[in-house]
Amino acid sequence: MPARIDTLCRRWAALPFWYFVVTVYGGSLLIKIVVMLLISESARAVGAPLPDVDVLAPxxxxxxxxxxxxxxxxxxxxxxxxxxxxxxxxxxxxxxxPIAICAGVFASLHYQQAASGMLHAFVVGLMFCAAYWYRAEQPDGQPYLAVVLVHMLHNLLAWGTEWAQRSGLVPT
Incomplete structure (x- = not known):
């Protein structure tokens, strides 16, 4: 890993616990949005339909x-x-x-339907794995709890979107 990224990750992991959780969530959410926008724009540019898979319907x-x-x-x-x-x-x-391999496994088991979903899951997996790795180096860093909380927030956002769509609050 390049020295600048490694130094940044170490500084980031040294933040107080709740600042760390919020910055990991915020940072991964921003990266998630950028990746999703790039995927959707590139799919539209080549005329490919965006995947419409609703495995949660039943x-x-x-x-x-x-x-x-x-x-x-x-x-x-x-x-x-x-x-x-x-x-x-x-x-x-x-x-x-270790971070790249764990993120790859995380991605491969999350989105089998589309390569774009796997890319998205890989990027989120990189954030989760890097957060865990660097937080584990901190005394009383609680990396497991930190990553569980960030993961819960991500999934809560996805659940909220599903709820809003099923409730008719937002178009599907």
């Missing part, structure tokens, strides 16, 4: 909330960040490959 909103906002972040942080990055730290002190 599932109730309460079940979606429980599984995606409460349960998934806890389990996925353990499976995609905590355990693999703990192993990665045992193998190397350099963060690049």
């Amino acid at each position: 599932v109730g909103l309460t079940a979606i909330f429980i599984s995606s906002v409460l349960v998934a972040p806890v389990l996925e942080t353990a499976v995609y960040q905590a355990i693999p990055l703990w192993l990665g730290r045992r193998l190397t002190a350099k963060p690049f490959w």
Whole structure:
């Protein structure tokens, strides 16, 4: 990882816990928006239709909330960040490959429908993995809790969008 990015990540991880959570969420949300805009604009430029996959249609909103906002972040942080990055730290002190591999696995298991969704999940996975890696270096950094909270916020936003669409508040 380039030295400037590494230094920035270390400074970022040294922030007080709640500042860290808010900046990770805000930063990953901005990156998410940029990636989504680039994907949609490039798809429109070549005339390709944007994917319209509604896999959640038959599932109730309460079940979606429980599984995606409460349960998934806890389990996925353990499976995609905590355990693999703990192993990665045992193998190397350099963060690049462990973070990239974990983000790739995170992406590959999130959006199988479209390459654009996988790119989006990969970028979010990079943020989650980097947050975990660098926060783990802080004394009492609580990287697991920090990433779970950020992941919950991301999924809460997605759930809120689904709720708004089903309620007819926003067009689908």
